[in-house]
Amino acid sequence: MKLSIIVIMISLFSLGLFAQTGGDNTYEFLNLPAGSRLAALGGNNVSHYDNDVNFVLNNPALLRGEMHNRMAINYINYLSDINFGYVSYAYDLKNIGTFAGGIQYINYGTFLHSDETGEILGEFTPSEYSFNISYAKIILPKLHYGVNLKTIYSSFFSYFSSGLAIDAGLAYIDTANLFSTGLVVKNLGIQLKPYTPGNQEPLPLDVQIGITKKLRHAPFRFSVTAMDLLNWNLSYTSAFSNTYQLDEGNDGNFFNKMGDIGDEFIRHFILGVEIVPHPNFYIALGYNYRRRTELAITTMPKLVGMSVGFGLHLSKFNISYGLASYHLAGSSNHFTLGINLDAFYKSTNL
Numbered sequence: 001m002k003l004s005i006i007v008i009m010i011s012l013f014s015l016g017l018f019a020q021t022g023g024d025n026t027y028e029f030l031n032l033p034a035g036s037r038l039a040a041l042g043g044n045n046v047s048h049y050d051n052d053v054n055f056v057l058n059n060p061a062l063l064r065g066e067m068h069n070r071m072a073i074n075y076i077n078y079l080s081d082i083n084f085g086y087v088s089y090a091y092d093l094k095n096i097g098t099f100a101g102g103i104q105y106i107n108y109g110t111f112l113h114s115d116e117t118g119e120i121l122g123e124f125t126p127s128e129y130s131f132n133i134s135y136a137k138i139i140l141p142k143l144h145y146g147v148n149l150k151t152i153y154s155s156f157f158s159y160f161s162s163g164l165a166i167d168a169g170l171a172y173i174d175t176a177n178l179f180s181t182g183l184v185v186k187n188l189g190i191q192l193k194p195y196t197p198g199n200q201e202p203l204p205l206d207v208q209i210g211i212t213k214k215l216r217h218a219p220f221r222f223s224v225t226a227m228d229l230l231n232w233n234l235s236y237t238s239a240f241s242n243t244y245q246l247d248e249g250n251d252g253n254f255f256n257k258m259g260d261i262g263d264e265f266i267r268h269f270i271l272g273v274e275i276v277p278h279p280n281f282y283i284a285l286g287y288n289y290r291r292r293t294e295l296a297i298t299t300m301p302k303l304v305g306m307s308v309g310f311g312l313h314l315s316k317f318n319i320s321y322g323l324a325s326y327h328l329a330g331s332s333n334h335f336t337l338g339i340n341l342d343a344f345y346k347s348t349n350l
Contacts, residue, residue, distance in 0.1 A: 025204040026195075027152050027163060029106040029128050030187055034058075034086035035074050036322035036334035040309025041272030042286030043324065044225050047182035047210035049173045052318075053088045054336065056100050056134050059184040059208075060146030061171035063100055063136035068092035069341040077333040079326060081109030088132075097137035104130040113157070128154040144171045150187075156195070165189030165203055178214035178221075183207075206230060214276070221282075223272040234267045234290060267293065280313040284322070295327045302328060309334070316343040 033039040035054030046059040053072040056063045067090040074086040088102030108126040115121060129152070136146030148167035154160065169184035187203045194200050210225035228234055267290040275283040285308055292305025302325070309322030318338030325331045 024202065026161065026191060026201040027128065027130075027154065027165075027187070028204055029084065030104070030130060030150070030152070030165070031204055031206075032076075032078075032084060032106070033322075033324075033334070034076075034104060035072065036309050036320040036336040037284060037311060039076075039322035039324045039332065039334040040284035040286055040307050040320075041223060041274070042225070042270035042288045042307055043291070044208065044227060044270055045210055045212070045223050045272060046169070046184050046208050046225060047171065047180050047212040048223060049171075049175065049180040049212060052338070053090050053100065054086065056088065056090070056136075056146070057086065057102065057104065057132065057148070059169040059171060059182045059210075060100075060134045060136055060148045060167055061144045061169035061182060061184070063090060063098050063134055063146050064144065064173075065092040065098050067098065067100070071339040071341060073337045073339070075335045077335075078106075079330045079332065083107050083109075090134075097135055100132075100134040102132040102134070104132065111157075124157045126156045128152070142172055142174050144173060145169065146171070150189070154195075159195040160193065161191060161195045162193045163189060163191045163203060178216060179212070181209070181211045183209045219276045221274040221276055223274075225270045225272070226268050227270065228268055232264060234264065263293070266290075282311050284309045284311070286324075291326065297328050300328055304328065311336075316340055 033043045034057045035052065037052055038045055038054060038058065044058060045055065048055050048062065051064070051066045051070065053067050053070050054074065069091065071089045072087070076084050078084060084106035086102060086104045088100055090098060090100040092098045106128050110123050110125050112120055113122045113124050131151045133149045134146060136144055138144050146169050150165045150167070152163040152165060154162070165187045166189060167184055167186045168188070169182060171180060171182040173180045186206045186208060188205055189203050191201055191203065206227060207229040208225065208227050209229065210223060212221065212223045214221040270286065270288050272284065272286045286306070288305045288307070292301065296304035304325050304327060307322060307324040309320060311318060311320035316339065318336070320336045322334035323331055324334070
């Protein structure tokens with residue numbers, strides 16, 4: 001039953017879509033992990049069924065009535081002087097559906113403005129914003145659908161751009177069996193105003209699917225997320241190229257080809273695991289193979305591609321932290337404050 005649902009979801013959402021090559025798109029900040037839990041799980045997750053409002057930005061179908069009156073505030077200290085964040089709030093309307101609103105932003109730091117002779121004329125701060133409205137509703141007892149509408153604004157000194165995008169997602173959530181799966185089409189939209197007239201740029205369109213499963217008799221929750229499903233070839237060079245030598249005079253092309261195929265396949269997946277010894281506490285670990293192969297230094301890979309984090313759930317607040325290693329030269333720090341506004345009001349029986 002679960003496998004059938006996954007196959008149907010992939011078929012419905014893959015029809016009529018075309019691949020985009022990484023690095024050729026605008027508004028790439030839309031793909032940054034907004035929450036500390038997402039960062040700790042490897043950078044992306046479209047199937048997690050906990051009541052974390054941050055997951056709505058990755059898959060709007062994960063927005064549920066249980067998130068009513070919850071708010072999330074995120075701050076991310078990224079590489080160098082780059083900072084970004086995300087603020088969101090969810091509200092449920094009975095018999096209508098669940099809504100959420102959010103603001104996603106990124107600040108690239110301060111740059112010097114100089115002329116062609118090198119004379120300093122001032123400073124400027126490039127930044128980008130996305131204002132999001134989300135809606136989700138239950139189709140069947142365990143099947144949810146959701147939509148994100150994103151208005152985008154980008155400013156790079158004298159260059160300005162705006163765009164419009166939507167995410168459409170499905171989620172199958174079986175809490176009794178501790179299982180969920182999600183599928184989302186992300187960033188389907190257009191650039192309303194290009195940076196330069198006549199130079200229309202594509203958005204980072206993608207199809208993503210994921211599975212999350214918690215063990216019933218052990219404190220572990222596993223997630224697997226597949227990304228870039230519209231584009232098979234993600235590598236610049238394969239880590240397996242010219243690696244295998246069978247013997248002198250035989251270059252081992254068969255093994256190279258098999259290694260290349262495996263390398264390409266794994267680049268599409270992110271692995272995440274949570275240790276949940278108590279419902280109010282978790283430790284998260286993630287592994288992003290593509291990030292590691294592209295950014296790690298061969299002689300000193302260290303923990304590039306790995307991520308870790310933890311979260312503490314209190315009655316009124318949730319506090320979480322995530323650390324993601326991108327390169328030997330730097331990592332990103334993610335901080336999240338979740339607020340349960342309902343907990344501030346005492347119910348009164350009339």
